[in-house]
Amino acid sequence: MILAASSANNAIEKVVSPIADAVSSVVFFEIPIGENSLPLILVWLLAGSLFFTLYLGIQQLRPHSQKLSYLLIRGRLARETDPGEVTSFQAFATELSGTVGLGNIAGVAIAITVGGPGAALWIAVAGLLGMSVKMAEATLGSKYRIVREDGTTNGGPMYYLRDGLKQQGHATLGKVLSTAFAVTTIFGMTGAGNMFQANQATSQIVSVSGGVLGPYRWVIGIAIAILVALVILGGITKIGNYTSRIVPIMAAIYVLTCLVVIGVNIEQLPAAFTAIVEGAFTGKGAAGGVVGAMIIGFRRAAFSNAAGVGTAGIAHSAVKTRRPASQGFVAMWEPFVDSVVVCSITALTVVITGVWQNPEPGAEGVALTSKAWETAAPWLSYVLAIAVALFAFSTMLSYSFYGCKAVGFLFGGSRKAEKIYNIVFILLIVVGATTSLDPIVNFSDAMLFLMAVPNLLGLYFLAPVVKQEIFGYVGRVKDGDIGPVAEEHQLGMMYRKTGDEDPAVTVGNIPEGGGSMGDVPTGSEPGEFCDDFYSDEMPSSDDGVACTDSGDDGGEEAGDQPSADSLQSSEERVQQ
Numbered sequence: 001m002i003l004a005a006s007s008a009n010n011a012i013e014k015v016v017s018p019i020a021d022a023v024s025s026v027v028f029f030e031i032p033i034g035e036n037s038l039p040l041i042l043v044w045l046l047a048g049s050l051f052f053t054l055y056l057g058i059q060q061l062r063p064h065s066q067k068l069s070y071l072l073i074r075g076r077l078a079r080e081t082d083p084g085e086v087t088s089f090q091a092f093a094t095e096l097s098g099t100v101g102l103g104n105i106a107g108v109a110i111a112i113t114v115g116g117p118g119a120a121l122w123i124a125v126a127g128l129l130g131m132s133v134k135m136a137e138a139t140l141g142s143k144y145r146i147v148r149e150d151g152t153t154n155g156g157p158m159y160y161l162r163d164g165l166k167q168q169g170h171a172t173l174g175k176v177l178s179t180a181f182a183v184t185t186i187f188g189m190t191g192a193g194n195m196f197q198a199n200q201a202t203s204q205i206v207s208v209s210g211g212v213l214g215p216y217r218w219v220i221g222i223a224i225a226i227l228v229a230l231v232i233l234g235g236i237t238k239i240g241n242y243t244s245r246i247v248p249i250m251a252a253i254y255v256l257t258c259l260v261v262i263g264v265n266i267e268q269l270p271a272a273f274t275a276i277v278e279g280a281f282t283g284k285g286a287a288g289g290v291v292g293a294m295i296i297g298f299r300r301a302a303f304s305n306a307a308g309v310g311t312a313g314i315a316h317s318a319v320k321t322r323r324p325a326s327q328g329f330v331a332m333w334e335p336f337v338d339s340v341v342v343c344s345i346t347a348l349t350v351v352i353t354g355v356w357q358n359p360e361p362g363a364e365g366v367a368l369t370s371k372a373w374e375t376a377a378p379w380l381s382y383v384l385a386i387a388v389a390l391f392a393f394s395t396m397l398s399y400s401f402y403g404c405k406a407v408g409f410l411f412g413g414s415r416k417a418e419k420i421y422n423i424v425f426i427l428l429i430v431v432g433a434t435t436s437l438d439p440i441v442n443f444s445d446a447m448l449f450l451m452a453v454p455n456l457l458g459l460y461f462l463a464p465v466v467k468q469e470i471f472g473y474v475g476r477v478k479d480g481d482i483g484p485v486a487e488e489h490q491l492g493m494m495y496r497k498t499g500d501e502d503p504a505v506t507v508g509n510i511p512e513g514g515g516s517m518g519d520v521p522t523g524s525e526p527g528e529f530c531d532d533f534y535s536d537e538m539p540s541s542d543d544g545v546a547c548t549d550s551g552d553d554g555g556e557e558a559g560d561q562p563s564a565d566s567l568q569s570s571e572e573r574v575q576q
Contacts, residue, residue, distance in 0.1 A: 020443035027446040036295050041449050045130075045308045046298060048456040052132035055463060056470055060131040060332055068477060069329040076484045077326060078491040083147045084320030088330045089493040090240030093247040094401070095315040095331065097394030098193075099338045100251065102200055103304035105388065106365030108346040112356045113368065115296030117272070118279025120347030122297025123304075127339025130307025131332040136459050136466045138331030140164060141313030143324035143469065146413075155317020156402075157181045157310040157451075158409040161458040168461060177454035178409070181310060184451045185406035186421075191444020193399025194425055195432025198224055201392035202433040204366060208385040221433025227393065229426045232400040233419075239397050240318070244494060246397075250390035251342070257373060257383050258349045264376040265352045272352040304343060305335040309448065310455035314402050320491055323482070325473035328466070349373070400425050 030037035059065045071077055075087050086094070111119040137157070144163045145155030158178045165174030202220045206213045213220065231242050262269065280293060302308075312334060316327040346369065350356050353372040366388060373380040403425065404418045411417035459466075476482045484490070 020446070023450075024442050024446045027450050033291060033295065036291060038295055039299065041452065042295075042299050042302055044456060045302045045449075045452055046126065048308045048452075048459065049126070049129035049133050052136050052459070052463070052466075053129050056132050056135065056467060058132075059135060059329075059470065060128060060336070064474070064478070065329060068474070069333060071484065072326050072330050073333075073493070075492040076490055077323075077482070078319075078321050079485055079489050080320070080491050081489075082320040082322050082491065083151070083153075085151065085153055085237050085318045086240035086320065087244075087491055087493055088316075088319050088321070088327065090244045091315045091319045091327070092330055092334065093244040094240055094398045095312050095334050096337060097243040097247050098311055098315075098398035098402070099304060099306050099334060100247070100342055101391040101395045102197070102366065102388065103300070104338065104342045104346055105254075105369050105384075105391070106200075107300045107304055108343050109350050109356070109368040109372075110365055111296050111300040112347055112350050115293045116279045117275040117347070117351045117356070118277075118281070118293035119297035119300065120276050120344060120351070121280035122294045123301040123343045123347070124340045126298045126301030127305055127307075127335045127343070130301065130305050130335035130339065133307040133456075133459070134305075134312045134334050135328035135332040135470070136463070137308075137310055137313040137455070138316035139324050139328035139466050139469050140459070140462055141315075141317040142319060142321060142327045143465070145317040148413075153318045154405060154408055154413060156314030156405055156409075157455045157458065158185075158406065159317070160313065160462065161454060164462045164465065165458060170461065173461075174458070177458050181451055181454045182406040182409045184447045184454075185310075186403050186410075188444055188448035188451055189399040189403030189406070190425065190428060192448050193403065193444075194228075194396050194429045196444070197392035197395050197399075198429045198432035199435075200366070201389045204385045204388045208382050218430060218434045221430040224393070224396075224433060225426050225429040228396050228400070228429060229422075231397055232404075232422055232425070239401050241494070243394055243397055246390060246394045250387060250394065251337075253383065253390070254387045255342070255345055257380060257387070258345045261349050261373055261376040261380070262345075262352055268352045268354075272348055275351055276347065301335075301339045301343070303449075305338040306448075307335050308452045308456050308459075310451050311398075311402050313455075314405050315398070323473060325469040328470055329473075396429065 027041055028039045029041075030039050032038075053060075072088050073092060075089060078088065108120070108123065111123065140160040141155050141157070144160035145153050146159065147153050158181055161181060162174045162178035165171065165177070198221055201224065202217050205220055206217065231238055280297075306312075312331045316331050319327055319330075321327060350369060350372050353375045355368055355371045355375070366384070370381045370384050373384055400422060404421055407421040408414065408418050473482070
């Protein structure tokens with residue numbers, strides 16, 4: 001078995017390696033800055049984060065927005081009868097399950113080793129900026145989604161690039177960008193989302209076993225594949241149910257263990273904080289000084305929280321809601337949890353123990369974090385193995401869903417195509433567990449970040465739509481037009497699909513194969529909204545009207561530019 005796996009690995013490397021190297025050299029093209037180099041894809045991601053942070057009025061720092069986000073995550077502003085498949089919290093957990101993972105454990109440790117403790121502060125700064133991009137992605141993902149007659153959804157950048165740009169008169173550009181995004185998503189999710197995760201999880205399990213399980217990597221791979229199959233074949237409802245439980249558990253295990261390590265070394269806490277802050281602005285211990293620490297920190301944050309990549313738009317398109325902007329206020333906290341909370345705790349653990357200063361040969365990434373944990377108790381390496389396995393498992397769940405939706409888009413919503421993709425995804429988990437396949441992982445990694453090119457380009461075109469949705473929604477909340485749903489009708493944080501969905505869940509007579517809201521056969525124009533959905537009587541959707549809310553009483557068509565007066569009035573309310 002081992003020899004066969006090795007031979008297969010070598011054969012695949014010979015074929016794929018040249019292609020992977022060529023794609024990676026383009027996607028991760030770097031420009032030299034002093035002793036460091038800056039990938040242009042990183043500039044692209046950070047530029048988008050900075051633009052939307054300023055354009056949307058720094059919503060992440062507004063107390064009112066923070067309170068609103070809390071109510072939305074708790075499900076207090078949504079009904080069970082709203083169209084969609086999962087709750088805001090479940091979508092939140094699904095996206096976090098894809099971003100909070102090995103990047104937080106291994107990536108942060110590497111960043112500190114190379115860039116010094118100061119890199120940790122820049123990781124947090126990049127996470128704060130990335131919150132606004134996630135807000136834009138989730139808002140548009142919910143606005144331009146498709147809701148089938150059976151209540152299932154299709155959405156994400158593929159749809160808002162195609163349909164949103166079409167409404168603005170850029171149909172050809174929309175088709176090109178949406179297709180490019182779907183193709184890159186399929187390849188990006190396949191390698192990074194299953195083979196790499198399975199390989200790292202299996203390696204950690206073999207490591208803590210003392211190598212005893214080394215000859216049985218394929219058994220571990222099969223076990224992981226079976227567990228993943230049991231979940232993903234049930235669709236987003238089942239994925240949301242599992243991730244909403246796994247994510248809190250794995251986060252609690254990881255964070256609490258880090259706090260134990262910090263507590264054991266509590267006398268070093270002031271020195272650790274000083275090293276992080278001073279290192280960020282002096283470059284102490286960093287390769288290339290402060291610029292090096294900044295570049296390394298920004299790079300690690302971008303690779304960890306995926307702000308701008310577009311996955312948040314897919315996850316939140318499945319949420320049960322009638323107001324697209326609501327998902328923006330939920331999704332914006334994903335980079336905060338990922339890069340500000342989890343990455344910062346990892347960084348503090350590595351810095352406070354001092355393991356980053358003189359790392360042992362081969363002790364990098366997960367191994368370095370493991371060494372930090374072992375300073376408190378040797379057996380904590382086993383706890384880390386459990387955390388890594390949970391991180392990898394949850395990432396596989398969410399990434400399989402993203403790839404599946406991309407396949408569905410390219411093949412006209414074909415359920416058969418989606419099932420075939422899921423089967424291939426599951427089989428490749430076993431391949432990833434038994435072989436390294438570095439070229440494939442490198443190729444998929446490049447494709448993962450190539451997703452940001454069409455996504456962010458489309459977001460710039462659709463920025464006025466996002467602004468109208470966000471400010472309109474906040475304005476209506478401030479005016480009292482939108483408030484908490486009666487407790488007996490609240491969706492809450494968890495939702496299980498029973499199969500007896502309320503008829504109001506369906507939106508129009510959308511064909512089985514899918515299609516955009518603009519494809520509703522009744523002739524109804526997209527962007528006609530059902531405003532009064534909090535009344536006792538739910539609006540009927542049998543007429544093909546898209547029951548999403550624009551945040552504006554005027555019921556303007558989706559994609560219309562907001563008037564100066566409407567934006568001004570909304571902005572004034574936000575400023576108050």
